[in-house]
Amino acid sequence: MSAAKDRRTAVWLRALRTLLFVGAMIAVVVVVGEQIRPRHGETTAHATHGHGVLAQVRADSHDVRFATPLTLPAHARPTDVVVRTLASYRSRRAYPGAPPVVPHAIDPDVFRTQDCNACHERGGYVEKFAAWTPITPHPQWDNCLQCHARAESTPAAFAASTFTSDAWPSLGRAALPGGPPPIPHTLQLRENCLACHAGPAAPLEIRCTHPERTNCVQCHVAPATVPAFTRTAGASR
Amino acid sequence: MTDHNTILGFDTSRRGFLRRLAFTSAATAAASLVPGVTFASSARGRPDGDGGVEWKKTPCRFCGVGCGLLVGVSADRAVAVKGDPDSEVNRGLCCVKGYHSVLALYGADRLTKALVRKNGTLVETPIAEALDLVASKMKETIAEHGKDAVAVYGSGQWTIPDGYVASKLFKGAIGTNNVEANARLCMASAVTGFLTTFGLDEPMGCYEDIDHADVFVTWGNNMAEMHPVLFSRMLDRRAKHPDALIIDLATRTTRTSEAADRSILFHPQTDLAIANAICHEIIEKGWVDETFVKDHVAFKSGKTGIGYGLEDGFAFKDEAKAATFDDYRAFLADYAPERVEALTGVSATDIRYLASLYGDPNRRVVSYWCMGMNQHTRGTWINNLIYNIHLLVGKISQPGNGPFSLTGQPSACGTVREVGTLTHKLPHGVVMNAKDRAMAAEIWGVPVENIDPKPSYHTVEMFRALDRGDVRFMWIQVTNPMVTMPKLRRYRDGAKKDGRFIVVSDVYPTPTTDVADVVLPSAMWIEREGMFGNSERRTQHFDRLVPPPGDAMSDTWQLIEVARRLGYEKLFPWSEETHIADIWREYSRFHEGKKHGMAPYEVLRDQPGAIWPYVDGRSTKWRYHAKHDPAANGDGYDFYGKPDGRAWVWLRPYEPAPEVPDNDYPFWLNTGRVVEHWHTGSMTRRVPILHRAVPSAYVELHPDDARRLGIRNGDRVALESRRGSIELPANIGGRGTPTPGQVFVPFFDESYLINELTLDAFCPISKQPDYKKCAVRVRKAGRG
Structure with a gap:
C-alpha cells in the first residue's frame, strides 16, 4: 500500500515539478520578452501611413497602454502630475484645429534637427515638467517647427490683436441620449484618435472611456469640410 | 475623485473601475491613481460653439508656394483655418503662418481711415478726399515735370487685378513705363x-x-x-x-x-x-x-x-x-x-x-x-x-x-511676371515690341502711341530717380520699401526730400507709411475678391469672405477711383460688384492660345486653382514636351519659346562679387527670413503666436568666430558696413549656423534695419540686387 502511495506521491511531485518548471519558463519568457520587446519607434512613418485608421489606432493603443503609472515601479510613480485639461489644451491653440505652440524650451540641437518625435511619437512621463508627453496624431510628418511655433518667454506684443475665435465645440453632442458623440473636427492630420483621446497626456474632458475599442470611426463619425453652398445659376432645370 | 468620475460620466461601480483597470485605460488610471490633481469643471451642456462656421477656399496670403486654405468664417469674421485637402499644392498641410494667417487681419492698429500729412503729421481724412488729393497731385506732377515723374511701385502681393489695373492706368492711360514691383528684388533673375x-x-x-x-x-x-x-x-x-x-x-x-x-x-x-x-x-x-x-x-x-x-x-x-x-x-x-x-x-x-x-x-x-x-x-x-x-x-x-x-510672394508669378508690372513689360510681351504694344492698345482701348516703347526705371533706379528728383510722385502699394531697399538710408532720405509726394496703400503702419504724404487703408486678402498666381503657374481665386474694416478699400478699387478722377472712367467702366470678373475676362485676352491660355473665371471660382496653359479644360503640368503640353509640336520635346x-x-563664367570681405570689413553679411515671419513682418508680427516665437531680429555667427570675438549668445553685437551700422543680439547655435567668416541677419524686424548695411549692387541683366553678400565688420558692442 505504502509503495503504491509513494508512487502516487512521486507522480504528483513530478507533475508538480513539471508544472512549476513550465510556469517558471513562461514567466521568464514573459518577463524577458517584455524587457526586450521593441517599444520606441513601433509606429514609424511606414507603419502609420497607408494602413488605415484601424491598424494605426491599434498599434498606438498598444503603445499608449504601456505608458501608464502602473508600469512604473512604486517609488517612481508620480505624485504631483500636471494633468492636461481642455482649458490648457485650448490655451495653446489660436482656434479649434490650430497647431499648438510649443510650451517648453527646445533643446538647441532639436531646434535645428527637429527631432521632436523622439518624445512626441510615443509619449511618456517627463520628470522635469512633471507631465506626460502629449502624443502627436501625425508622426509621419517631421518638419515639426513648420507648424508649431516656439512660445518664447512672453515679450511685449508688437501690436495688440483683436482676433477672437470662440468656436470650440461643446462636449456631449450625441444625437440621442447615450449615443456615440460625433467627432466635432475633421480627421485631417488627426487620424490617430487615441493620440489625444487616450493615455495619460490626453486632456481629461475628452478622454475616451473605452480605448480598447480601436475602430473608433465605427461609432463616431467625422464631418467632412463642406464648402458653403452656393446656388449656381441654371442648376435647377 | 468621485467628482471627477461624475464629470466624465463614468460608471463608478467597482466592477466598472476594475474593468477599465484591466484594460489599463491610461486616462482613467492616471486620473484615479494620482492624488493632488484638480480637474476642470465640465464643459458639458454648453451650447454648440462651432455652429455657424462656414468654410471657404482661398490661397494663403503669404509665400509663393500658394497653399490652398479653407477659412472658417463666423459672423463676418475669420475664426479658423484648415489646409484645403483638395488643393494639389499642399493637400491639407499648411505652415505656422498659413494656419495663423487670418489673425493678421485683426491687429489692433489696422489702418481703417485715410491719412493725409498736414503740417508734418498724418491726419485722418475721409477717403474720398484723400483720393481727390492723390489724383490732383498726379495731375499737377505730370503737368509740371512730365508723365515720367509719376510712378507706381507695387509688389508680388498685388492680386492679379491690382497689377492689371495699375499697368493699364500707368502704361496705357498715362503713358509712362514707371511701373515696378518689389518682385524685382525677389525673382527678376529667375x-x-x-x-x-x-x-x-x-x-x-x-x-x-x-x-x-x-x-x-x-x-x-x-x-x-x-x-x-x-x-x-x-x-x-x-x-x-x-x-x-x-x-x-x-x-x-x-x-x-x-x-x-x-x-x-x-x-x-x-x-x-x-x-x-x-x-x-x-x-x-x-x-x-x-x-x-x-x-x-x-x-x-x-x-x-x-x-x-x-x-x-x-x-x-x-x-x-x-x-x-x-x-x-x-x-x-x-x-x-x-x-x-x-x-x-x-x-x-x-x-x-x-x-x-x-x-x-x-x-x-x-x-x-x-x-x-x-x-x-x-x-x-x-x-x-x-x-x-x-x-x-x-x-x-x-x-x-x-x-x-x-518664388517668395503669393503672386510674384501671377501678377508681376504674368501681368507684367515691370518697366519693360506688358501683359503680353514687352514695350519695346511694336506688335505687343499694338495688342495692348487694342485690348485696353487706348491709342497705340500712348504706350511708350522705351522702358524707364527698374526698381533700384526708380528709387535713385526719386532721390535725384526725376521721379516726384510715387504710389506704393502692398509693400514696405523703407525696410527692404538695399543701401536703405539713401532711398529713405530721397523719399523724404522736399518736392516728393509719396502715397502708400497698406493695412498697417510701417516705416514706409512713416514717409508717406497720403496713407490709403487697404482691404487685405480675403476682405476683397482677387486672384494670386503661385510658383507652379497655378492661378487661384479668392472671394471676399469678410468685410474690410472702416474705410479700407481694395488696391484695385483705389486705383480705379483715382483713374476715374484723372478722367479715364471709360477705360475703367466696371462696377464694384463684378469688376474682378470683368478684369479677369479682359486680362485673359492677352494670354489666349495654347502657350499661355488662362482658366475661365468660373473655373477659378469653382476649384482650388488651375495651372496655365489651361487648354481645353485642362491644366498643363509640364511644358515643352508633346506628351504633356498641347502647345508642343511633334511627339517629343519642343522648346517653342x-x-x-x-x-x-x-x-557663363564665375565672376566675383562686387564687395568681398577684406581686412577692414572681414565678414560676409547674408540676410534672409525665418519660418515664422514673412517679408518685413508687417503682418506676421501682429500675430501673437508668430511674434512670440521670434520677437526680434538677431545676428547668427559661427561658433568659432563668436569665440574668437568673445561674443556669447545674447550679447549685443555691432555690425558695420561701408554704408551703415547696427547693433543687435547675437544668436549662436540657433536654427542656422553661417559658415565661418559669415554672419546672417533676418530682415523682418523694422527695429533692426539690416538693409542700411546692404549694397545696392545688382545683376546687370535682371537688375535684381544682391542681399546675400556684402562685407561687414563685427564686434562685441560696448567695446573699443
Missing part, C-alpha cells in the same frame, strides 16, 4: 534666366515633380523654413521611397541641411563655379544625353565682365553669340573639380558626387532654388547654369525631372 535659356518665363514643371523625383538638390534654398509645405512633401516622398535623396547645397547650415542626406557648404558667390564644375564632370564622364543635346539644345556665349550697377544710370545689354559644343567643352576646362576646390570650398569628391546624381540616367532629379540664386549679382547667370546641367543630361519637362525656380525651337546652354 525671369531673365528663363527668358535667356527658354525664351518664355516660369517653370516647365509643377509641384507634382516631388512625387516622382529620386533626388532633390536645394541650391542655397532653406526650404524647411522658406517653403516648408513643399519641403514636407519632399520628406514624405523620401519616407515612402527610402532611396530618395535630399542634397542641400548652401552657405549656411539650416534645418534643411539637418534633414538632408548630405549638406554641402560653399563660399558665397561660387555657386557659379560649382555648376560649371558639375557640367565639366558630366561631359568628362560621358553622361551627356547626346541625342537630346543634338536635337534640342543650342550653345551661346554672352558678354563677360558685365559690372554691378553701382552707379546711377548704369546700362547693360547682353549679346548672344553662337557657340558650339566644343567651345563649351573648352570653356569648362577651367572648372575641373580639382581646380575649383579652393575657390568654392567644396571638395572635388563632393562635386563629382553631385555630378553623378545629375548624370545617373536612372535617377530623376529636381533642383530647387529661390533667393540664394536670384539675389545675386550674377543671378541670371547662375539660373542659366542650373538649366545647363539639366539640359546636358536631358532631365527636364518630365515628371520628377527638372529645374524649379521657387525660342525661335530656333531649342533651349540655350550659356557659357
